[in-house]
Amino acid sequence: MWPLWDRVVRIIHWYFPVAIAFMWWSGEQGHYDWHSWVGYSLLVAAGTRILWGLVGSESARFRSFLSGPSAIISYLKGHPFTGEGHNPLGAWATVCLLLLVLVQGSTGLFASDDILFEAPLAFWGGHLSGPLAAWHEINWTILQGFILLHLLAIAFYHVVRGEGLIKAMWQGQTETRFSRSPPRSAWLGLGIAGCLAGLLYLLVTLAPEAPSYY
Ligand code: HEM
Numbered sequence: 325m326w327p328l329w330d331r332v333v334r335i336i337h338w339y340f341p342v343a344i345a346f347m348w349w350s351g352e353q354g355h356y357d358w359h360s361w362v363g364y365s366l367l368v369a370a371g372t373r374i375l376w377g378l379v380g381s382e383s384a385r386f387r388s389f390l391s392g393p394s395a396i397i398s399y400l401k402g403h404p405f406t407g408e409g410h411n412p413l414g415a416w417a418t419v420c421l422l423l424l425v426l427v428q429g430s431t432g433l434f435a436s437d438d439i440l441f442e443a444p445l446a447f448w449g450g451h452l453s454g455p456l457a458a459w460h461e462i463n464w465t466i467l468q469g470f471i472l473l474h475l476l477a478i479a480f481y482h483v484v485r486g487e488g489l490i491k492a493m494w495q496g497q498t499e500t501r502f503s504r505s506p507p508r509s510a511w512l513g514l515g516i517a518g519c520l521a522g523l524l525y526l527l528v529t530l531a532p533e534a535p536s537y538y
């Protein structure tokens with residue numbers, strides 16, 4: 325009996341609500357230095373989780389929990405889901421949430437507040453920076469919607485179906501929800517995060533800055 329959600333998945337997952345709440349506050353209040361740093365960390369976190377879905381523990385891999393349209397339709401028709409991990413709909417919601425965080429972070433790299441702050445790729449992006457920065461705002465609305473749906477779905481499982489999903493995501497497993505194969509080393513996850521952080525560092529430091537006229 326092994327954890328269904330390994331340490332890498334859980335650390336990344338619980339970092340999301342904390343960091344995203346901070347991003348909301350700092351974005352609205354205009355604290356863009358902090359907003360950028362925490363934004364970089366979210367980009368690394370979402371990127372690591374996506375790569376972990378390809379090379380990480382068996383139960384964290386996309387191919388082990390993503391299913392096709394027929395499984396989703398059958399689930400929506402009320403056929404009970406008997407697996408341990410994400411249900412067919414929740415599995416695709418996972419992918420959407422991760423991609424939305426990734427897009428939010430990436431478009432932020434091109435944004436500017438038009439007064440004092442310019443993100444590292446704002447100049448380099450040229451004509452594309454404007455639309456990408458606009459997408460930062462639109463994507464935020466979509467991400468908020470998905471987070472709300474995510475929380476409602478979890479509340480539904482708790483209240484209506486009596487399934488404690490939060491316990492499994494917090495502790496890694498429950499009596500009924502566990503993995504049959506051992507997790508991959510969290511060091512691999514840390515290595516992936518380190519490589520992504522290095523690449524992001526190179527990108528934001530090597531990107532050309534706007535010429536100064538002073
Ligand atoms: C606010 C930002 C949040 C984001 C972006 C987010 C994103 C995600 C993602 C991507 C997954 C899939 C996990 C994986 O396989 O990597 C997930 C699962 C889960 N999340 Fe969140 N989450 C957020 C907040 C929360 C909060 C506040 C709670 C609890 C109240 C929560 C409870 C859960 C649970 C229980 C699961 C497991 C669902 C299952 O068993 O299928 N999440 N979340």
Ligand code: HEM
Nearest residue numbers: 347348351352360363364366428429432433435436437443
């Ligand atoms: C997942 C990560 C991110 C989240 C959740 C996020 C969220 C937000 C939010 C909520 C706002 C306020 C939007 C509004 O006024 O409606 C904002 C604005 C902004 N963000 Fe982010 N952001 C992220 C990443 C980044 C990154 C990495 C950068 C730059 C390095 C960045 C730069 C900016 C800038 C410059 C603005 C102001 C845009 C304007 O005034 O039009 N963001 N962000």
